[in-house]
Amino acid sequence: MITLTTYEWVPDFAAPLMRAFRVRWALEEADLPYRVRTVTLGAEQRSPEHLARQPFGQAPAIEEDGLVLFESGAIALHIAEQSEMLLPTEPAGRARAIAWLFAALNSVEIAVQELAVIDLFHAEEAWTSERRPQVEAFVRDRLAMLEKALGGKDYLEGRFTVGDLMMADVLRILQHTDLLEAYPALKAYKERCEARPAFQRAMKAQMEGFGMAA
Numbered sequence: 643m644i645t646l647t648t649y650e651w652v653p654d655f656a657a658p659l660m661r662a663f664r665v666r667w668a669l670e671e672a673d674l675p676y677r678v679r680t681v682t683l684g685a686e687q688r689s690p691e692h693l694a695r696q697p698f699g700q701a702p703a704i705e706e707d708g709l710v711l712f713e714s715g716a717i718a719l720h721i722a723e724q725s726e727m728l729l730p731t732e733p734a735g736r737a738r739a740i741a742w743l744f745a746a747l748n749s750v751e752i753a754v755q756e757l758a759v760i761d762l763f764h765a766e767e768a769w770t771s772e773r774r775p776q777v778e779a780f781v782r783d784r785l786a787m788l789e790k791a792l793g794g795k796d797y798l799e800g801r802f803t804v805g806d807l808m809m810a811d812v813l814r815i816l817q818h819t820d821l822l823e824a825y826p827a828l829k830a831y832k833e834r835c836e837a838r839p840a841f842q843r844a845m846k847a848q849m850e851g852f853g854m855a856a
């Protein structure tokens with residue numbers, strides 16, 4: 643059985659957004675049982691035991707039958723490989739789903755994460771008044787292009803895949819802003835992903851893990 647390592651505690655705003663959530667969501671979509679191990683922020687993060695699981699002292703990490711794996715994208719792909727719910731078996735569909743997984747992390751998360759870091763950690767600092775408009779423009783451009791690629795489809799490749807799971811989870815990072823309001827098809831796409839029963843189960847488990855209601 644998979645053991646997911648996450649944090650024992652994070653600030654309230656981070657609880658629903660933590661990268662461990664996307665792993666829980668993938669596990670729920672794949673209908674795979676898992677157990678949870680927690681580490682504390684601070685010394686335990688940098689302990690030899692935890693660095694052996696996650697070389698940068700971060701979360702999430704998983705362990706399964708002797709395999710130790712870190713990076714939420716690699717973990718999601720590893721889980722997806724065990725379930726047709728997340729990855730089509732047909733080679734071209736599989737490759738496209740993996741492309742969207744990478745796009746979520748490499749082309750969209752890099753933009754939205756910079757905005758989140760500015761807004762959540764540096765909002766009062768003078769330099770943000772110059773940098774934030776550039777970052778917001780970059781995010782808007784990525785959102786516009788993504789909405790165009792989605793077109794009239796329910797999911798990026800028509801059916802739900804691990805690529806949608808990662809893309810929707812990345813779009814959730816913008817929840818402190820109203821940026822998605824300008825992209826109604828993308829907003830509906832994110833909400834469609836969030837309405838999935840597996841998402842709901844994963845969110846309940848994530849929040850309960852931090853002693854909070856979903």
Ligand SMILES: N[C@@H](CCC(=O)N[C@@H](CS)C(=O)NCC(=O)O)C(=O)O
Binds near residue numbers: 660661701702712715
């Ligand atoms: N690229 C990593 C990022 C992991 C990450 O940023 N984890 C955060 C929690 S959501 C963390 O551990 N932050 C504490 C730190 O970086 O020291 C992944 O996707 O797994």
